[in-house]
Amino acid sequence: MRPKTSAAPLGEFELLVLLSTLSLGEEAYPVSIAKDIEARSGRKASRTAVLITLERLEDKGLLTSRYGDPTPVRGGRPKRYFRPRPSALEAVRQSLARIRTMTAGLESLLKLR
Amino acid sequence: MSAKPSRVLVWLLRKVKSHAAADAAMGDILEDLAERGAAGRAPRWPSLWLQRQLVVAAVSAIRAAAPRLARATGHTLRDALRGLRRSPAHTLFILLILSAGMAAATVTFSVVDATILRPLPFEESDRIVRVGGLGVRGPTGITQDDLLAIHRHARSLEAVASFMQTRTDVTIDGITEERVIVYGTADLFRVLKLRAAIGELWRQNHTTGDPHVVVISHGLWQERFAGDPAALGREVRTGKAARRIIGVLPSGVDLPTFAGRGVDLWSPEMPAFRGNPRMAALAPLGRLAPGVSLEQATSEVANLIAPLAAANPSLYANWRLDVRPWKETLVRDINGWMLLALGSVALVLLIACANAANLMLTRSYERARELAVRAVLGAPRRQLGAVLLIESLMLAIAASAFALVFAMWGIETVKSALPAGVFRAETIALDQRVLLGSILAAIATGIVCGIVPAWQVSRVDALTLVKAGGAGAPPRRRRWRSVFLVAQVSSVAALLVVCTLFVASFVRVVTIDLGFDRSNLIGISTLIGYRGTITDLQHELRTVPGVASVAAVGYSFPPLAPAGAWPFARLTRHDAGPDEADDEAEVYRVTPDYFDVAGIAFRQGATWSAAAATNESARPIVIDERTARKLFGDDTHVVGRVLRSSDPEGMFTVAGVVSYVHARGPEHSERSSAYYQVDPIRPRGWMGFLVRTSAPPSTVVRQVEQKLQALVPGHHPEVYVAEDTFRRRTETRRFNAALMGLFALLAVLIGCAGVYASVASAVVQQTREIGVRLALGASAAEIRRSVLAQSGRHLLTGLAIGLPAGWLMSRGFGSIFFNVAPGDLSIYAVVAAVLATVGLLAAAVPARRASRLDPVASLRAQ
Numbered sequence: 017m018r019p020k021t022s023a024a025p026l027g028e029f030e031l032l033v034l035l036s037t038l039s040l041g042e043e044a045y046p047v048s049i050a051k052d053i054e055a056r057s058g059r060k061a062s063r064t065a066v067l068i069t070l071e072r073l074e075d076k077g078l079l080t081s082r083y084g085d086p087t088p089v090r091g092g093r094p095k096r097y098f099r100p101r102p103s104a105l106e107a108v109r110q111s112l113a114r115i116r117t118m119t120a121g122l123e124s125l126l127k128l129r
Numbered sequence: 130m131s132a133k134p135s136r137v138l139v140w141l142l143r144k145v146k147s148h149a150a151a152d153a154a155m156g157d158i159l160e161d162l163a164e165r166g167a168a169g170r171a172p173r174w175p176s177l178w179l180q181r182q183l184v185v186a187a188v189s190a191i192r193a194a195a196p197r198l199a200r201a202t203g204h205t206l207r208d209a210l211r212g213l214r215r216s217p218a219h220t221l222f223i224l225l226i227l228s229a230g231m232a233a234a235t236v237t238f239s240v241v242d243a244t245i246l247r248p249l250p251f252e253e254s255d256r257i258v259r260v261g262g263l264g265v266r267g268p269t270g271i272t273q274d275d276l277l278a279i280h281r282h283a284r285s286l287e288a289v290a291s292f293m294q295t296r297t298d299v300t301i302d303g304i305t306e307e308r309v310i311v312y313g314t315a316d317l318f319r320v321l322k323l324r325a326a327i328g329e330l331w332r333q334n335h336t337t338g339d340p341h342v343v344v345i346s347h348g349l350w351q352e353r354f355a356g357d358p359a360a361l362g363r364e365v366r367t368g369k370a371a372r373r374i375i376g377v378l379p380s381g382v383d384l385p386t387f388a389g390r391g392v393d394l395w396s397p398e399m400p401a402f403r404g405n406p407r408m409a410a411l412a413p414l415g416r417l418a419p420g421v422s423l424e425q426a427t428s429e430v431a432n433l434i435a436p437l438a439a440a441n442p443s444l445y446a447n448w449r450l451d452v453r454p455w456k457e458t459l460v461r462d463i464n465g466w467m468l469l470a471l472g473s474v475a476l477v478l479l480i481a482c483a484n485a486a487n488l489m490l491t492r493s494y495e496r497a498r499e500l501a502v503r504a505v506l507g508a509p510r511r512q513l514g515a516v517l518l519i520e521s522l523m524l525a526i527a528a529s530a531f532a533l534v535f536a537m538w539g540i541e542t543v544k545s546a547l548p549a550g551v552f553r554a555e556t557i558a559l560d561q562r563v564l565l566g567s568i569l570a571a572i573a574t575g576i577v578c579g580i581v582p583a584w585q586v587s588r589v590d591a592l593t594l595v596k597a598g599g600a601g602a603p604p605r606r607r608r609w610r611s612v613f614l615v616a617q618v619s620s621v622a623a624l625l626v627v628c629t630l631f632v633a634s635f636v637r638v639v640t641i642d643l644g645f646d647r648s649n650l651i652g653i654s655t656l657i658g659y660r661g662t663i664t665d666l667q668h669e670l671r672t673v674p675g676v677a678s679v680a681a682v683g684y685s686f687p688p689l690a691p692a693g694a695w696p697f698a699r700l701t702r703h704d705a706g707p708d709e710a711d712d713e714a715e716v717y718r719v720t721p722d723y724f725d726v727a728g729i730a731f732r733q734g735a736t737w738s739a740a741a742a743t744n745e746s747a748r749p750i751v752i753d754e755r756t757a758r759k760l761f762g763d764d765t766h767v768v769g770r771v772l773r774s775s776d777p778e779g780m781f782t783v784a785g786v787v788s789y790v791h792a793r794g795p796e797h798s799e800r801s802s803a804y805y806q807v808d809p810i811r812p813r814g815w816m817g818f819l820v821r822t823s824a825p826p827s828t829v830v831r832q833v834e835q836k837l838q839a840l841v842p843g844h845h846p847e848v849y850v851a852e853d854t855f856r857r858r859t860e861t862r863r864f865n866a867a868l869m870g871l872f873a874l875l876a877v878l879i880g881c882a883g884v885y886a887s888v889a890s891a892v893v894q895q896t897r898e899i900g901v902r903l904a905l906g907a908s909a910a911e912i913r914r915s916v917l918a919q920s921g922r923h924l925l926t927g928l929a930i931g932l933p934a935g936w937l938m939s940r941g942f943g944s945i946f947f948n949v950a951p952g953d954l955s956i957y958a959v960v961a962a963v964l965a966t967v968g969l970l971a972a973a974v975p976a977r978r979a980s981r982l983d984p985v986a987s988l989r990a991q
Contacts, residue, residue, distance in 0.1 A: 032151070033947050045153075045157070045158045045406060046154075047157050047160050047164075049160055063157055063161055064182070064185050064186055064189050065189075067154060067157065067186070067189075068189050068190075070192050071150075072193065074946065083149050084936070085152060086156075087156075087160075089160055090155075090156035090157070090159050090160045091134075091159040092157070092165075093152045093153060093155050093156025093159065094149070094152060094153055094156060095153060095157075096149075096150065096153035096154075096156075096157075126685065
């Protein structure tokens with residue numbers, strides 16, 4: 017198992033996936049997360065890409081996963097739910113802070129707000 | 130739901146992800162599919178879409194895992210390498226025995242396959258038979274009349290042809306060279322099923338109408354005509370005859386009988402033979418007609434010959450027809466010992482593999498404690514198993530690489546060491562299939578030896594492993610070790626028996642008393658065309674520096690002549706009745722000093738005086754002890770008795786009895802010899818000479834040749850050193866004794882190391898037991914004795930199985946041994962003594978180590 021690196025910077029897609037996981041709470045699994053990202057950010061997110069990102073984040077120690085009960089619509093297969101660890105909140109916070117720091121003073125140029 | 134995930138893809142996904150994760154991922158895909166359907170965005174081919182998604186999922190999982198896998202593999206490899214490096218002696222030893230065994234097997238099989246197993250290079254070559262005969266002295270031929278009858282009437286043979294090969298001077302474009310020529314009868318090419326590359330091959334009409342044609346080999350065509358089709362029609366002179374080239378054979382076509390030298394020319398002209406038809410000894414080839422068996426052909430040919438035999442019973446006395454596959458007749462001399470060599474090397478390989486396996490297993494068990502500690506510290510079981518597996522595999526692969534090098538070197542060595550005239554020796558090459566087979570065997574050994582402990586390590590729980598820690602093997606394993614040790618000793622014993630028989634045969638061949646003294650002896654065979662008397666020639670030869678004495682042999686060949694036909698006579702007592710014993714003896718017409726020069730000892734009497742030569746009424750004869758015994762029994766007064774001889778014809782008075790002479794080498798002892806006087810004044814026909822030298826014969830032989838060329842210009846008699854011919858005659862024995870000696874040495878070394886390793890690891894595993902016994906007061910000598918006694922029991926059991934097995938193995942091959950029978954008890958005594966000594970010595974080292982254990986330390990170690 018790899019050591020946790022709470023300070024490890026997140027990629028953009030990783031940040032989106034983590035944010036979506038946070039907002040979906042108990043209902044965060046690859047399909048719902050992919051739909052959530054597409055619906056809210058307008059960015060196309062494939063289910064496979066989401067799953068791989070989730071697994072990578074789990075490897076980094078930011079997420080844990082558990083298996084739910086099988087459902088008929090899924091051909092009797094269980095859902096794999098992901099839940100953020102406390103370190104995930106810290107990582108998101110740091111990533112957002114970095115973005116804020118880097119965009120400071122560029123608001124008018126970037127037409128933010 | 131109509132679309133179903135493909136089973137293969139599901140299996141694949143489950144292989145690259147955990148079972149649950151793979152199921153969840155599949156659930157995601159199915160849910161996605163259902164939702165797309167509900168939203169009216171269903172894919173056109175749902176099933177295809179589903180499978181594609183599965184592939185994408187699997188591929189991305191593999192991609193994501195790749196760096197991790199590479200890292201893990203790297204660690205496993207590193208661990209395995211470390212493991213090997215930690216015990217270099219052990220590693221090196223496994224490498225050596227495995228590679229030596231593989232190389233020996235590959236080389237031997239390559240040789241045996243190239244020489245005796247591979248079919249002859251002709252179409253349906255298994256249908257070509259040799260029609261010959263068996264006489265008192267072994268294989269012989271049929272007469273020309275027999276051949277004619279077969280050729281005209283045999284239906285079971287598609288074609289019959291006779292041929293002979295010889296070397297002759299061939300002139301092409303004014304350049305004369307010695308070439309190999311085949312003289313064949315009309316159907317030779319039909320029997321061999323050959324077609325011309327260009328031009329045509331001679332047929333019936335050529336032999337009868339136009340004999341002056343010739344077919345040349347592809348090699349000669351390329352060499353002398355640079356492959357020019359205009360070679361057809363060109364003239365070739367063989368001796369005095371001019372011949373026209375009518376065809377060229379395809380490349381690679383050759384007769385497999387002249388070892389090492391291809392046939393250059395094929396001429397449709399059998400030289401006519403006059404004289405005793407039996408001496409012509411034709412052994413023609415025939416091609417079995419479709420659907421005809423060997424037995425059917427044999428019985429038809431026998432029926433065709435029967436009337437001829439009835440008309441001339443004396444010619445066919447002691448003769449019977451012998452039709453057998455051509456290849457069988459070609460490999461007759463080497464078949465037996467080559468097959469035995471193959472069997473022996475298979476045993477060597479088996480012993481090598483078994484030992485390597487045992488050593489690898491022992492090692493893996495010894496590492497069990499270390500692996501257990503790592504398992505406790507959290508190393509995944511699978512990885513620990515993989516380390517063991519990869520370690521064994523790496524050893525096997527490295528051994529294969531070594532084996533390849535050894536085998537390439539071995540093939541060249543064997544090719545240069547093979548006796549001259551071994552059938553197809555020049556075609557021997559490293560057999561890639563066999564090498565591949567050996568490599569696969571080694572890798573399989575590696576996998577098996579890696580998997581067994583790997584499997585055990587991965588299924589026993591860590592605590593048990595730590596407790597067991599390499600010591601205290603389960604009883605079942607001890608029993609296996611005993612079985613292994615016994616099997617090993619018995620295989621080595623069986624092999625040693627066979628090898629010792631070969632070596633003993635060789636020793637007996639070279640130490641046999643030939644009946645004459647072959648050191649410092651030069652022979653001259655077939656000197657033709659000398660105008661002077663024998664006495665003159667003897668005198669001339671004596672003037673050559675280094676020549677001590679010279680004796681003559683007329684109309685015959687001196688002993689150990691490289692080739693020759695010996696005429697023979699029938700001898701009877703002059704007063705013998707029709708039913709009384711007679712003897713066939715080879716005729717030597719010699720000068721009186723012959724016995725002295727040859728070093729032939731007189732048992733009775735002496736050579737005749739020069740004066741006796743003129744006495745026509747009582748011509749002297751010297752016979753050997755075998756003839757004397759046969760004709761006169763144990764009579765010690767044979768000198769003065771009178772004999773009747775068939776050719777030369779007449780009555781002869783025995784002047785002396787000499788020891789039996791093996792004139793053709795140690796392994797020929799068919800006929801006796803009879804010595805008649807030669808007229809030294811009026812030589813006729815050919816003459817041979819024996820020259821005793823005072824200097825090493827190799828330094829004198831050249832000068833003798835020069836002298837003879839000066840005396841008889843244009844004629845090149847064969848001048849040979851007797852010792853050289855003797856060496857050539859015993860070359861096969863020398864070679865197979867060396868080969869089997871090497872196998873024996875390999876087997877003993879490997880076996881000895883195996884005994885050592887087994888006993889050593891048994892001692893290691895009994896450390897606790899030995900510690901307890903020592904603590905309870907057992908003395909060091911008692912411990913040593915008990916370890917040795919255990920090994921001794923295994924050795925004895927192994928010998929009890931192995932010695933009879935060796936006897937069984939060699940029993941069928943009794944005829945290839947010389948003056949030693951497979952049942953010879955002394956052989957078994959020697960083998961048993963050698964193995965017992967070597968085995969006990971190998972066990973003595975670990976026994977000594979066991980007796981020196983410190984009881985406290987050995988118990989604490991547990």
